[in-house]
Amino acid sequence: MTINRPIIQLEPQLVNQIAAGEIVERPASVLKELMENAFDAGADKVAITVEEGDVGSLTVTDNGRGIPKEEISLALSRHATSKIKSMEELEGVATMGFRGEALPSIASVSRLKLSTRIDEEKTGWELNLEGGEALAPMRPVARISGTTIEVRDLFFNTPARRKFLRSESTEVRHLEEVVRRLALSRFDVDIEIARGKKITRYKGAAESPQRRIREVCGREFFEQSLPIEFNSGAIHLYGWVGHPTFSRSQRNLQYLYVNDRNVSDRMISHAVRRAYQDVLYHGRHPAYALFIDIDPKRVDVNVHPTKSEIRFREGRAVYDIVFNEIESVISQPLSKRREGEREGESTPRFNPAGGGKGAFRPTSMHHTPGAQGHLKLEVREERALYSDLLGGSDAESDSAQTDGEGIPVLGYALTQLHGVYILAQNSEGLILVDMHAAHERITYERLKRATAESTMQVQPLLVPITFRASPAEVALAEEQIEVITSLGFDLSQLDQQTLVVRHVPALLGDTDIPLVLHDLLSDLATHEMTQEVDKRINSLLSTMACHGSVRANRDLTIPEMNALLRVMEETDKSDQCNHGRPTWIQVSMEELDGWFSRGR
Ligand SMILES: Nc1ncnc2c1ncn2[C@@H]1O[C@H](COP(=O)(O)OP(=O)(O)OP(=O)(O)O)[C@@H](O)[C@H]1O
Ligand SMILES: [Mg+2]
Missing domain, CATH: 3.30.230.10 (Ribosomal Protein S5; domain 2)
Incomplete structure (x- = not known):
């Protein structure tokens, strides 16, 4: 559409409303701007009231430095700010605001009452505006120092905007999210938001x-x-x-x-x-x-x-x-x-509580079961079984991480449950380990390290394995031969429908090799081109790890279980399997006692 009309300068009110379109999307954006202004004014208390049944009306009161009388009308005009003076100051700006746009924008699309007093003055001043136009001259008011901005009937003069407002509960959720976000922005400021009887307080907590x-x-x-x-x-x-x-x-x-x-x-x-x-x-x-x-x-x-x-x-x-x-x-x-x-290493500036006491980070080791001593020896002596299970391990069971009382973090194995879980005890209580998930992570981390360091050990097969493959698989095997070789396989084509493998990664142990290769080829087909190279390799290694790990239902001896626990303690990311599920959980003696209403 073309319009043949002369160029005109827009009225300031319309300019403000257009600017407001970008800044004031919904009540929550008003709240954000007003709270940021309070922070910039040095307030350490901000109180918010939201009208019940009318989210377009809210009030923000702060105990900041206030606005001097002669600057009030400037505060409400565009491009007027006390926060920067030059490009150089903009480049190093440390305040939340710097554009001088928020107040005039909000004022242009609401009925706004500003009341403020600076410490040095005995009285405060109040100004009422509607759509950005002052309704009457400023008048003196009695008030404590600080600023109160009351916004009513947001978007009363921009019906199109008003239509975009969602249900009251949605808008309230946005308001609450703004408060939470800003509460983390300044830990030291007391923040309170009231809506009817519901009051949420975040007490200023600079030290805590x-x-x-x-x-x-x-x-x-x-x-x-x-x-x-x-x-x-x-x-x-x-x-x-x-x-x-x-x-x-x-x-x-x-x-x-x-x-x-x-x-x-x-x-x-x-x-x-x-x-x-x-x-x-x-x-x-x-x-x-x-x-x-x-x-x-x-x-x-x-x-x-x-x-x-x-x-x-x-x-x-x-x-x-x-x-x-x-x-x-x-x-x-x-x-x-x-x-x-x-x-006490992991103590950031804030000294956050040193982590939780949740299931995954037990912090105190207080319960000391008696009969642990003999188990320790057993573990040391069973290296052979240990490396059998883990395919020639490099981890040192001697250097197992122990708590203050010499008991390893994941404790000592007691037994295996239905071939799926290992039950172990440490000084805290009971440990349950998902054996397959844990071993899968360990194998995966080893495979990743071996690939990254190009130290993948391969194991030649006495008798090469041949297996049938689809023409697509054969083609893909040829095309992706470099990747497949880097994973530790020697794979080649025998004929149009047969592949032959001559050596395999040693870490895979006695796995069903054709099955692994079918899975790898199908992974390669799906991931081809879609992912970054390292991601792609990792997902292939993850598939291999799944195949190369102890299956559920395999019986492990106690020393084998202990060996697995020791390696878990040493392996990166061993608290989750490759899919993010936990590999073990801790149940404390207190929890167990609780189940039996014991000792209370
Ligand atoms: N709560 C307040 N207490 C003291 N002064 C305030 C307060 N709110 C606003 N002002 C003054 O009014 C001026 C204009 O505020 P406004 O929010 O419009 O712009 P700004 O904060 O400078 O920049 P921005 O548009 O990026 O927020 C501020 O620079 C500040 O001097
Ligand atoms: Mg501002």
Whole structure:
């Protein structure tokens, strides 16, 4: 459509409404802007009231420095800010706001009452606006210092926008999420949100960030997360990342802060996803609260209308730090983590509670069963069986990680249940191990290491195995011969429908080799071109690991079980199988006593 009309300058009110379109999407965006202004004003108390039955009306009161009388009308005009003066200051901006757009935008699409007082003045001042136009001159009011902004009838003059508002309960959920997000942005500020009788309080907790994390992210997350910290001087990364078994079906427990600003960043989420790649079920999402403090000059905050995205000047370096730190924390085998705990290593800036007391990170070893001594010897003596089970292991059963009382973290095996679970006891109580899942992870980690270091041991077959394959499989085997060779197979074509294999990876033991190769070829066919190379290789190795691991229903001797426990203690990521399921759980004596109402 073309229109033949002269160019005109738009009225300021319309300009503001257009700007508001970008900034004020819904009541929650109003709340975000007002809370950020309160933070920037140095407030340590922010109280929010949301009208019941009318989410388009909310009030935010803070005890910050207030606005001097002569600046009030400026605060409500566009491109007026106290936060920056020059490009240089924008480049190093450390406040939440910097555009001077939020208040005029909100005012242009609502009925807004601003009341404020600075400490130095005896009275405060109040101004009422409708659609951004002052209804009457400013008038003096009695009030304590600080600022109150009351927004009513949001979008009353922009019906199209109003139509996009969802049900009250949805909008309230968005409001509550904004409060949670901002509560993690500033641990030191008291925040209270009231809607009718429902009041939620986050008490300022500068010294006890654990409490804030627990209140905002929930106890479960808190107990099942691992603290991380990295500080190079130029960048400080810290926070908590959920244990892989504490994954979510949604991305809703993912909080990222860069210099206290809550942002979403595709690069960082990718780094986190990659760190969890090997330990999460497909379609599950990790939970985390991550904080990055970095020189403001090294991030550009001016890249998104709602300031919810940023750009790192050295993106690649930040990506690598996030990936490496998270990967190493979540991969650490339990024994190493325990050691760290004992030495108090893993204590980030906040000193998060040193991890949870959840099933996967028992912290205290208090119960000492008596008859453990003789078992230890047995373990040492059974190297032969041990390497039989694990295919020539390199792990040292002598160096098994033990608790303060000399008992290994995963304890000593007692028996096997229905050929599926190993039952073991440690000083805490009972340990249950999913034998196949655990062995699968161990084999997988070994295969990965062998491939990465090009040290895959191969075992020549006395009699080469020939097997029938489809023409497509034969073609694929030829085409992907390099990958297949790198996995430790010597595979070639005998005729159009027969493949022959002459050596296999030693780690596979006595597996049904044609079956493994059929599976690998079908994996290759599906993954071809669709994934990055290392991902593809890992998924092939995972298939091999599944075949190469002890099957359920295989009877293990006690020494074999103990051997498996010792290797688990030493193997990266051994707390989950390759699909993210737990490989073992701890049931404490207290829990067992509880089941029998014992001792209470
Ligand atoms: N709660 C408050 N307490 C004290 N001063 C405030 C408060 N809210 C706003 N102001 C003042 O009003 C000015 C304009 O606020 P506004 O939110 O519109 O812009 P900004 O915060 O500077 O930038 P942005 O548009 O990025 O939020 C601020 O720069 C600040 O000086
Ligand atoms: Mg602002």
